[in-house]
Amino acid sequence: MLLCPYNILHKAERRKLLHAIGRCLFSSWDSPVYFSDVVLADIFTSFAQVVGDVWLSLCMLLPGHSILKPHTGVGSRWILPTVMSLPYLIRLRQCVIEYNHQGNTHRRPLYNALKYASAFPAIYLSAAQGMVVGEGGAAATWFGGSHIFRLWLLAGMVNSLYSFWWDVTNDWGLDLLRPRSEAKKSESLRSPPRRLVLPGLHSATPHILQGSSSIDVHDPEGISRSVVELSVRKRCHALGLRHSLHFPLLVYPFVIFLNLVLRLTWSMKLFSVVNVNSHAGIANFCLKMAELFRRWMWVFIRVEWEMIKKSRESHTKHRADDGIDEYELIPSATIERTPN
Numbered sequence: 458m459l460l461c462p463y464n465i466l467h468k469a470e471r472r473k474l475l476h477a478i479g480r481c482l483f484s485s486w487d488s489p490v491y492f493s494d495v496v497l498a499d500i501f502t503s504f505a506q507v508v509g510d511v512w513l514s515l516c517m518l519l520p521g522h523s524i525l526k527p528h529t530g531v532g533s534r535w536i537l538p539t540v541m542s543l544p545y546l547i548r549l550r551q552c553v554i555e556y557n558h559q560g561n562t563h564r565r566p567l568y569n570a571l572k573y574a575s576a577f578p579a580i581y582l583s584a585a586q587g588m589v590v591g592e593g594g595a596a597a598t599w600f601g602g603s604h605i606f607r608l609w610l611l612a613g614m615v616n617s618l619y620s621f622w623w624d625v626t627n628d629w630g631l632d633l634l635r636p637r638s639e640a641k642k643s644e645s646l647r648s649p650p651r652r653l654v655l656p657g658l659h660s661a662t663p664h665i666l667q668g669s670s671s672i673d674v675h676d677p678e679g680i681s682r683s684v685v686e687l688s689v690r691k692r693c694h695a696l697g698l699r700h701s702l703h704f705p706l707l708v709y710p711f712v713i714f715l716n717l718v719l720r721l722t723w724s725m726k727l728f729s730v731v732n733v734n735s736h737a738g739i740a741n742f743c744l745k746m747a748e749l750f751r752r753w754m755w756v757f758i759r760v761e762w763e764m765i766k767k768s769r770e771s772h773t774k775h776r777a778d779d780g781i782d783e784y785e786l787i788p789s790a791t792i793e794r795t796p797n
Contacts, residue, residue, distance in 0.1 A: 459475055490551050631713070
């Protein structure tokens with residue numbers, strides 16, 4: 458369907474998708490990594506098991522193979538985990554390109570690359586564990602089944618928890634899992650000086666508002682609305698979220714909790730799927746649908762945070778060229794802590 462040459466089924470969108478896939482697979486090491494390509498590659502990591510299932514299906518269709526159980530030769534046992542690692546390898550390559558980019562000045566892409574690299578030990582340890590079980594025990598192996606299982610469990614937990622922390626802290630921009638000192642520091646860095654809520658009390662400027670509307674100092678209702686907005690914003694930040702929220706407040710705790718649960722369950726299922734005898738029918742299908750739902754939620758919050766960052770960058774640049782607006786020279790929190 459993607460390769461259909463006729464002008465049907467949204468040909469323009471299909472061409473854009475093919476170009477994005479091509480950039481993810483074959484982009485040069487000095488080319489920029491676009492946000493759309495990052496989201497596409499992240500979505501592709503949720504289809505790692507699907508890629509493995511496609512490989513198993515192709516193996517079953519080969520002459521001399523069975524549709525009930527794929528061939529499990531010595532060399533072919535390592536092909537399946539390698540195929541399942543390809544989505545993580547693509548995303549890892551993007552992180553390395555971002556880190557080596559000429560305009561990059563921080564190590565965030567490098568730490569992000571470590572997240573995807575942590576998936577490889579779990580996948581290959583799962584393959585090794587499957588080989589031990591398939592041979593009837595660990596007595597004839599140099600590594601021992603109990604040790605390989607514990608290493609696999611440790612690798613899976615490290616990958617799941619690190620990925621969850623990265624989702625909440627970096628991909629979504631929330632302060633829930635960020636140290637308190639670092640959260641205050643990052644908030645001060647990414648939040649430029651705010652416009653005065655009631656500039657009429659400080660200067661002759663009658664109306665000013667943070668954003669595109671205005672507040673009338675002679676309108677009590679307008680003042681009360683601004684105070685309520687500030688209190689809600691402070692309460693959201695106190696809950697470990699952030700100042701700018703575009704979705705209802707209850708959405709964020711729900712998404713955070715569900716993301717943790719589904720990451721743990723899906724990782725255990727993904728890193729054990731290399732044992733082809735571990736499929737459980739309906740339970741396996743439900744886990745796949747749950748992972749798609751988790752990724753669907755992740756995309757919305759991820760795009761929201763990217764939009765907020767771009768809006769702040771644009772707003773900061775616009776305010777730098779504006780010499781009329783008035784701003785706080787001392788943060789409000791500092792003023793509140795100042796003793797009388």
